[in-house]
Amino acid sequence: MATAARVTADVDDQPTAASALTETYHLATQVLIKLHEDGMAWSAMDRARQAAREADDPLLTAETERISAIVLRRSRHRARAEQTAVSAAQALDAGTGLTSIEQSCAYGRLLATAAYTAALSDRRDTAWELLAEADEASRRAGAGGGFAEVDVALYKISVARRLGDFGAAVEYARALRPDQLGNVERRARYWEDVALALFGRGAHAQAYQALLAAEQTAPQEVRYRPWAQQLTDALLSADRRQALPGLRSFAARTGVT
Template sequence: MDIPQDLSMGERIKLLRESRGMSRPVLAGLCGRGPDWLKKIESGERELRSHALLMRLAVGLQLSDLSVITGGQSAVTQPVPLGRLNHPAMPAVWAAVMNRSLTPPTTTTVNVQTLLGRAEQSWHLWHTSEHNRTEVCALLPGLIRDAEEAARTLDGDDQRSALVALSDVYRLTGQATSYIAPAELAWVVADRALAAAQQADQPDAIAAAAWNMGNILRETAYPEEALRVTTEASDLIRPHLERAPDDWRGVYGALQLHAAVTCAREGREGDAWRYWDAGNQIAKSLPPSYVHPSTVFGRANVDFHAVSVATDLRSSGKALSLADDIDPDLMPSVERRARLWVEVARGHLLRGDRTAALHVMKLAHEIGRETVAYTPSARTVAADLWRRAPRALRKDAGDLAEAIGVTAAV
């Protein structure tokens, strides 16, 4: 439908809702919110900052392009993942996850220590490859099938180790298929990771799986549930921290940072910085060079999350000041390094500096092409730049948007 360009976001949402004959309670319910929340959004009384909630509104309104809500030129596409962003590896991963055999073999040829090593190497690849999604997704079908086989055929200590490996593999599957997997697969993967860890009765594995589950809950607009899962996992592992191995404290710290970002996206500034400080204290208790193998929790990641928290709280000055003090080369994860520059670009956009935002988005894309191409916040920044970049930078902005895949026509 044709929507007047001068309408606010809230007015657009109301117009779209009414044109579909939807009541306010119905649309609000699809977002996991109440009608009063939606009324305030539509009236402009409340600002909608959450990208995840914008996505849920777009899905509820059956839109394929988020810019119909946010405004802008029709040539700029900000895709709504009604199913998924397209990736050629997804069918094979889907088959491995969803076609699990009900009659597993009675014995296995899978060596559990080799399986654990393969999972660890795949996590390393996820964090170090420029094409991490493609390369890791190519490994996942075999990893999933072997981990399932080992967990269902081994016994005793070997089975516990296999279950930890299975949980690890499903956590990696959740990371590698984020934004390209249908919602039902994301939920299946998160649940299986947590169930395997609980069956292994391994507190650090349970905590890591809860971190993963929290990611799914937050990105599907269930922040309260995400916070509950992460705080319960923190309570589970906290009694072990005094004598725990470094990786147990590492996953505990990762849970604190997860909670910090969740609170920041809800505008809960005090809670956000309180959780961040808890993660910061854990980082101080670990060796300066420590990095958790899957969450990459460590000194550099704590500093990175400070930028994310400030950006989500819309404190652009603080976010950019914090980013100035970070040496990106200290971040061991290519994926996180690319995301750091995306956060910096978001900070520059908040201040209206599209020249600086374009510069750092190009850095992000050079560092992690697939991270930028498959991360909604990065795609949103790229679409904004292509639509509103200064005239002298429009070609560069257009080239970046085309490379990321957010332009409908160039």
């Protein structure tokens, strides 16, 4: 429908129609990422970039590049993914001057995405430098922005955990309440990072409790995502004395045998 609307739109309405089409492809790409359909996500993202060029909207272009970076890093193109996000942030800054809250938020999201990507390659100094700059952008945006200090706090947990700093990840998590995170997706991500960081520290019982909290928050995030299944399998192997009540029934719910 969005494609048809763009094709049939009058000249004056083409940018609006292209924007709607771009956002449709964004949503499709994000769903495909969660389903681990990386090839299809790549195709959807390519179409989003084409539509974004027609929309000629700096904020939409920034979000398109951010999601493109996520698709790239999932395809093992981490260096290119990091550069895509950083370059998009620089282009947004140069093109707009970051004079609005929305622009500062988009800038912060791009840098936080780049920071997490750098952490995946164990580029710890770069990861923390990028995240510090994202933090500054979130402060400029203030409480009314779409990318706030709480979002940066969540990224700190993820970056520390990815860098293997499990103790730091747990400490960052303790400083953040899940109810501060707003939507279900971010709360599920919080519990994912907490569970994995606790397991990394050898705190198996606490990791299991965090896994249960993730399931309570977003059952689909636990039952259909590889990270949860892999962690469940690891807990089953570690729980030789069966000291984690309900773990085996939990494993059955998530399809782990």
